[in-house]
Amino acid sequence: MTDRRCFVCGLLALAAPGAWAQLAAPLGGAAPASPLGSGPGYHSPDSPIPPLQEREGVLSWKLLGSVKTRAERQRLRPIFPADVRALDRQIVKVQGFMMPLDASERQHHFLLSAVPTTCSFCIPAGPEGLVEVRAKTPVRYSVDPVVVEGRLSVLDNDPYGLFYRLTEAQPAR
Template structure:
């Protein structure tokens, strides 16, 4: 693994771990939605509209239907059959881009079910994020993007991710 990828992976792991630990430290009433449930919170003050369901594009409510349980210091996902069936399938996904590399064209980034409201915050838990590795660069934008690629459902990812799309290519919005 090259040094730059190793730095990115350590950063990603640290970011997700910090978000999960911060959420777990909140009183139960302040956790909306509860840890490990839901695709994230769309701030009503956001200038960006929530994602709209689109035919032929993977649904975030489906992806967020995963349940998790805490075991030692990590979350262990349990995926419903409909989500498990997506593993190794070609899918289209839409979301808000969170770059993991410098530059205006990205080959490695996260898609979030909700827009970020803070430069240093993760907008959703692992059920509201998809790691994307693209074949062709995708121009960074604050608007939602759609990509198509091979989905992996991850039950034991070392970085705490639940989903990854590889060999992704940008898809023109309808």
């Protein structure tokens, strides 16, 4: 496998939606990791942003990250534990770091990550550490963690390789 590394930070880059499956398949389904670590809960000790703290009433990234994967036809197929599967279509709160998908100050569609972005060219986590958010009420962009509440979908076969989506979302505390 040829490494696709970020030309800015040098870490393994997962630049395109669905890239996890393309990169992981030759590794027998294991998600590739950067030399410094990655995935839900990994927080660079060099980051000026403090790591997320677990909060009562807010969905845990540790729980979302408990999904296993299996390589199947050049894709990663998620295998969700029963407690994660039970969250499908439930109203939940999720906290995380915003990855905006457009340049506006208020975001209607963005990714929420378990860890902060350290390079604007890299995705900071694998699919178990990201939630796609479609907001009913726009959420103001922030480099600090945000909390949103909405209906969670646990995704078995997302065309972009995502495992989780939050719809009807709105800012929460």
